[in-house]
Amino acid sequence: MIQPIIASGARPAGSEDEQDASVAVQRMFNEIAATYDRANHLLSLGLDRLWWRRSARFFAAILARPEAQIVDLCCGTGDMTGALLNLRPDVPGATPLVGVDFSAQMLSRARQKFATPKIIFIEGDALRLPFPDGSIDLVTAAFGFRNLSNYADGLAEIYRVLRPGSQFGILECNQPSGLVGVLYLIYFKRILPIFGGLISGKPAAYRYLPESVERFPRPPQMLSLIQAAGFTGAAWTGYTFGASGLYHATRPEYTSRRDTPLCSRDARPSSVNVRL
Numbered sequence: 001m002i003q004p005i006i007a008s009g010a011r012p013a014g015s016e017d018e019q020d021a022s023v024a025v026q027r028m029f030n031e032i033a034a035t036y037d038r039a040n041h042l043l044s045l046g047l048d049r050l051w052w053r054r055s056a057r058f059f060a061a062i063l064a065r066p067e068a069q070i071v072d073l074c075c076g077t078g079d080m081t082g083a084l085l086n087l088r089p090d091v092p093g094a095t096p097l098v099g100v101d102f103s104a105q106m107l108s109r110a111r112q113k114f115a116t117p118k119i120i121f122i123e124g125d126a127l128r129l130p131f132p133d134g135s136i137d138l139v140t141a142a143f144g145f146r147n148l149s150n151y152a153d154g155l156a157e158i159y160r161v162l163r164p165g166s167q168f169g170i171l172e173c174n175q176p177s178g179l180v181g182v183l184y185l186i187y188f189k190r191i192l193p194i195f196g197g198l199i200s201g202k203p204a205a206y207r208y209l210p211e212s213v214e215r216f217p218r219p220p221q222m223l224s225l226i227q228a229a230g231f232t233g234a235a236w237t238g239y240t241f242g243a244s245g246l247y248h249a250t251r252p253e254y255t256s257r258r259d260t261p262l263c264s265r266d267a268r269p270s271s272v273n274v275r276l
């Protein structure tokens, strides 16, 4: 499906600008935190666990380095962070993982579920991260990036904190094409909001979910945004008929962002590749 306009960021119903959108997203996740895990596992038909694990495995080599500084953005109740932890070496002195989210209620669940010194959960905004430039070896985000009020700013902030030569991975929902896409849309737009509303008692949050996926750039557009932010080797690997997928790319070595966008000779072509 052709998207005539690339959305600049999430806009929950009733929000007019980026500030409104951020406040609405934060409020929504605080309100659904208590039922988030149950609804998520049920509505994704259990595929969420598979997708977190696959995404974490993609970065197994970085995760295996005890000294690596790893940040999971929009960590919510911590399941992606937990999947990353499973691949960390169990050695004394390994750097703890850091999970960042701006919803205090989601973080409170995360801290209860993962009561371990191997993860530090901090309250913070993905658009203004509390980390120095070039200090992080891997940034991940699972099903959270789509909710940012400005995608280009989100990518710029990831670029800023990554060490040159380091990677990020963004796991996101996607609207598949073809017949699977039609079935997906029926499920996502007609069935999921009803059950999500019933489980959470917050129907608006589960009307926002399909709207936010529909609004989010398709893989070719998202890859263009990633390249425009200065990353190289941008690629998307689709999971489960393309119902979700992992975007990944590298902050180039020894190159400032101003030098790199699309015209860079270093920029390798981006790729889209769907695995079932």
Ligand SMILES: C[S@@+](CC[C@H](N)C(=O)[O-])C[C@H]1O[C@@H](n2cnc3c(N)ncnc32)[C@H](O)[C@@H]1O
Binding pocket: 022, 025, 026, 029, 040, 073, 074, 075, 076, 077, 078, 079, 080, 100, 101, 102, 103, 106, 124, 125, 126, 127, 141, 142, 143, 144, 145, 147, 148, 149
């Ligand atoms: C759909 S949940 C995903 C949670 C978790 N990563 C998972 O896979 O289950 C999205 C999370 O992104 C967080 N979020 C959205 N915008 C954010 C922002 N600007 N800064 C920090 N967290 C944000 C929300 O609070 C929410 O917890």
